[in-house]
Amino acid sequence: MTNHMNHTFHMVNQSPWPLIGAMGAMITLTGTIKWFHQYEQTLMSIGMITMIMTTIQWWRDITREGTYQGLHTSKVTKGLRWGMILFITSEVFFFVSFFWAFFHSSLSPTNELGSMWPPTGIQVFNPLQIPLLNTAILLSSGVTITWAHHSILENNYNQGLQGLFMTVILGLYFTALQAYEYMESPFTIADSVYGATFFVATGFHGLHVIIGTTFLITCLMRHLTLHFSSNHHMGFEAAAWYWHFVDVVWLFLYISIYWWGS
Amino acid sequence: MVSICKRIALHSSRRNTVYLCVRLANTFMDPKELVTGLEKRELLNEEAGKDPDPYGLAIKRGPGTKDKPTLVSSAFDSRIIGCVCDDESSHINWMWLHKGNSTRCECGFWFKLVEKPPL
Numbered sequence: 001m002t003n004h005m006n007h008t009f010h011m012v013n014q015s016p017w018p019l020i021g022a023m024g025a026m027i028t029l030t031g032t033i034k035w036f037h038q039y040e041q042t043l044m045s046i047g048m049i050t051m052i053m054t055t056i057q058w059w060r061d062i063t064r065e066g067t068y069q070g071l072h073t074s075k076v077t078k079g080l081r082w083g084m085i086l087f088i089t090s091e092v093f094f095f096v097s098f099f100w101a102f103f104h105s106s107l108s109p110t111n112e113l114g115s116m117w118p119p120t121g122i123q124v125f126n127p128l129q130i131p132l133l134n135t136a137i138l139l140s141s142g143v144t145i146t147w148a149h150h151s152i153l154e155n156n157y158n159q160g161l162q163g164l165f166m167t168v169i170l171g172l173y174f175t176a177l178q179a180y181e182y183m184e185s186p187f188t189i190a191d192s193v194y195g196a197t198f199f200v201a202t203g204f205h206g207l208h209v210i211i212g213t214t215f216l217i218t219c220l221m222r223h224l225t226l227h228f229s230s231n232h233h234m235g236f237e238a239a240a241w242y243w244h245f246v247d248v249v250w251l252f253l254y255i256s257i258y259w260w261g262s
Numbered sequence: 263m264v265s266i267c268k269r270i271a272l273h274s275s276r277r278n279t280v281y282l283c284v285r286l287a288n289t290f291m292d293p294k295e296l297v298t299g300l301e302k303r304e305l306l307n308e309e310a311g312k313d314p315d316p317y318g319l320a321i322k323r324g325p326g327t328k329d330k331p332t333l334v335s336s337a338f339d340s341r342i343i344g345c346v347c348d349d350e351s352s353h354i355n356w357m358w359l360h361k362g363n364s365t366r367c368e369c370g371f372w373f374k375l376v377e378k379p380p381l
Contacts, residue, residue, distance in 0.1 A: 005380055006337045007319055008300055070299020157289040165266075217266075224269060229293040231305070 008073040010065070017058035024050030059218070066234070067227045077234050084238045088245050091208070095249050098201040099256065105193040106261055113192060118262060122194045123186040127258040130181050134174055135254050138247045141170035145216075145240050152223075155230050164220045164236075167243070171213035178206050198257060205249055212246045215239040326371035331364040335378035345371055 005011065024047055031044030066072040072080070106117040114120030125131060148163025189199040219236045222228060228236060290296075297305055307313065323332045323345075334343055339361045344354035347369035359365050364374040 006335065006378060008304065067296075068298065070297055070301040073300050073304050155290045155293075220266065224266070226291065226296070229290055229296040231293045232296055232301070 008075050010071045010073070010076045012065075015058070015061065017054050017061070020050065021054040021058065024048075024054050063222065063227065063235070067222075067232070072234065080234055080238070084241060088241060091245065095201070095204070095252075098197065098204065099252065102197040102201060102257060102261070105197060113194075117194075119192045119194050122191060124194075124262040125181065125185070125258060127254070127262050130177055131254055131258040134177055135250065137170050137174045137177070138250050141167045141174075142244060142247050144170065145243055149236070149240055152228055152233050152236065153230055157223075160228070161220075161223055164216065164223055168213060168216050168220055171209060171216060171243075175206065175209055175213065178202070178209075201253060201257060205246070205253055208246050208249070212239070212243045215242055323371060326373070328364065328366075328372050331372035331374040333376045334359055334373055335376050337378060337380040341375060343373060345369065345373070347371070 026047075028044060028047030028051055031041070031047045035041050035044050105113075109115055109117045109119060118124045144163045144166040146163075148160050148167060151157075151159035151163055187195045187198075189195050216239050219228075219239045222235065294302070294305060321332065321334055321343075324330060326332045334341060336359075341359050342356060343359050344356045345367040346354055347367065355367055355369065357365065357367065359373055359375045361375050361377070364372045366372050
């Protein structure tokens with residue numbers, strides 16, 4: 001089918017995933033509200049499963065189109081790159097809104113908070129303990145992913161594998177430490193605007209770390225099945241961009257919420 | 263995850279020496295071997311020093327009269343074209359071109375679809 005046309009654009013086939021994905025998103029939304037009101041998780045679980053199955057199969061299809069059918073020409077890849085750039089830009093603004101909320105509340109704390117930040121009665125995390133370790137972990141993971149990238153560019157399979165594997169391990173370690181810190185936290189999301197801004201910002205960041213780790217694990221599995229070469233690894237590059245974005249967001253979180261905010 | 267760890271551990275430990283054939287199966291192949299289809303054609307064209315895009319989608323307009331319409335090639339029965347009516351024009355006039363009769367742009371230029379087998 002590749003050669004039945006006279007241009008290098010990718011005319012995509014019909015696919016069920018946009019429709020099924022949209023239904024999954026709507027079911028998840030409805031199910032989550034049902035859970036909040038009726039303490040009943042079935043509908044939300046159905047929605048989540050639908051979404052997960054959709055994403056797995058949608059990206060499986062894209063992998064097949066790119067790697068096995070050769071449909072990702074330079075023009076198509078350029079489009080994919082721009083898509084990823086615009087997506088990450090929108091994510092940046094998503095996080096800007098949380099920082100806006102944080103600085104709005106912390107730069108001139110209201111009387112109700114005791115006119116101080118952190119608010120009266122809030123016991124905050126020591127920024128020099130686990131948060132500092134987490135900073136080191138994410139910065140190191142930035143190094144290992146660059147190592148993996150350069151290995152792939154230089155056709156070094158083994159070091160590409162090792163660099164990618166180390167990055168995934170560091171990502172999982174970060175998530176584990178954040179989970180531990182959430183469990184140990186002396187304040188909750190319901191403890192004043194401090195708890196609200198802290199958990200919304202770090203929670204969404206944690207979610208993004210989990211998504212980024214999943215993206216990297218996908219790349220690791222594709223690497224193991226020899227999907228990449230020195231000039232065919234756009235999926236890996238997108239994962240690397242995403243990972244750097246997550247890394248930079250953490251630096252801002254660490255500096256403003258954990259450090260300055262304490 | 264366990265199986266990935268196992269494979270990576272196995273993989274790193276058997277590097278270089280013992281399982282030569284396994285090692286060959288587990289390293290990168292030549293980028294040219296990995297790619298296929300259009301992507302491969304693009305790569306080969308680039309290597310041969312040719313324009314990586316073999317199709318040349320931009321078509322230079324000829325006289326464009328009714329008798330001598332500008333010929334636009336397509337592998338399909340119809341194609342969307344954009345006419346830049348004059349050099350000063352700041353927009354492109356998009357229209358469908360169908361197999362058979364010539365089509366006239368609002369500005370007066372004529373176009374005709376000619377069949378060109380897919381490359």
